[in-house]
Amino acid sequence: MEKVHFIGAGPGDPELITIKGKKLIDQADVIIYAGSLVNPAVLAGRKKDAEVHDSAYMNLDEVMDVMISAAKAGKKVVRVHTGDPSIYGAIREQMVRLDAEGIDYDVIPGVSSFCASAAAVKKEFTLPSVSQTVIITRMEGRTPMPDGEKLKDLAKHHASMCIFLSVGFMDELTKTLLEAGYAPDCPMAVVYKASWPEQKILYGTVSDMAEKVKENKIEKTAMTMVGGFLGDKFELSKLYDSHFTTGYRKGTD
Incomplete structure (x- = not known):
């Protein structure tokens, strides 16, 4: 049984996805992505025979049916969310279903x-x-x-x-x-x-x-x-203040 990978695709620019996330997408047998928000360009390097599903047209049961059946069939599955999936990503409800099926998964963070x-x-x-x-x-x-x-x-x-x-x-x-x-x-x-x-x-x-x-x-x-x-009004940080002593340098008087 394969592990399912939840991937944060970043905010839109396909170069703002993590290297790890991009590699997993390119290796995937089954891709489920949030097509209403995710830039399709992040899928550009996928395998020619990869199975692609746009979750904008699917409900939770349909998403999970694809994910669970593919994982149990030994296929590499990626679930691609916009930005970082931990913020308004609705991933917890998917994880609960995977837990119930005994399917392992991980989360690859993204740029929100x-x-x-x-x-x-x-x-x-x-x-x-x-x-x-x-x-x-x-x-x-x-x-x-x-x-x-x-x-x-x-x-x-x-x-x-x-x-x-x-x-x-x-x-x-x-x-x-x-x-x-x-x-x-x-x-x-x-x-x-x-x-x-x-x-x-x-x-x-x-x-x-x-x-x-x-x-x-x-x-x-x-x-x-x-x-x-x-705005434009603020104080300088202590981090680089020449008078401020840190664990790496001694401040001046």
């Missing part, structure tokens, strides 16, 4: 879209004196948010925030941020399809981002970021 979005805007989430915390969340939709995790609760921390799957609710999102105490001029950025050729970046503030999103007709596949880290 929140990391690719920070790279696109050339910013750092954790700036000294600004924020040392990153909150990854989403607006409540068909999937309810647990108690204490609604955006209005998390926004009160004023940490660096990455809001997935929510650009279509920008009016409500920005209204919630304002109610949670964000200043109207707090910087925001929306990155559409980070790292793809069609990537688009919108810069704005909590007060005007909803209008900019409408003007640019961005309704999905975008990362929303908000916080002071998008």
Whole structure:
């Protein structure tokens, strides 16, 4: 019986998949990939006779039937998710099914879209004196948010925030941020399809981002970021401060 490999395909650019993930895809007999989000280019080096399934058109039972039967038949199976599969990847429910069947599996991490979005805007989430915390969340939709995790609760921390799957609710999102105490001029950025050729970046503030999103007709596949880290005021880090002693060098007086 073969092991199943869950692979993070990265945010879109086919060169941002890990070497390990790419090798496993190229060796696979059966590939199940999230076609609505994963760039098909990451499958370009697959074997000519590889069996390919787009999970955008499949439900969980159909995905698992393919995965389980192939693994039991001794075929190398890869399950390819967008970004990093540990974030909104819905992989746990698949793992539970594999556990029940006694099928081994592993997870190959990938570059998440929140990391690719920070790279696109050339910013750092954790700036000294600004924020040392990153909150990854989403607006409540068909999937309810647990108690204490609604955006209005998390926004009160004023940490660096990455809001997935929510650009279509920008009016409500920005209204919630304002109610949670964000200043109207707090910087925001929306990155559409980070790292793809069609990537688009919108810069704005909590007060005007909803209008900019409408003007640019961005309704999905975008990362929303908000916080002071998008601004230009911060303190220098202690890591490279010449006066700061570390385990590798002695600081100057």
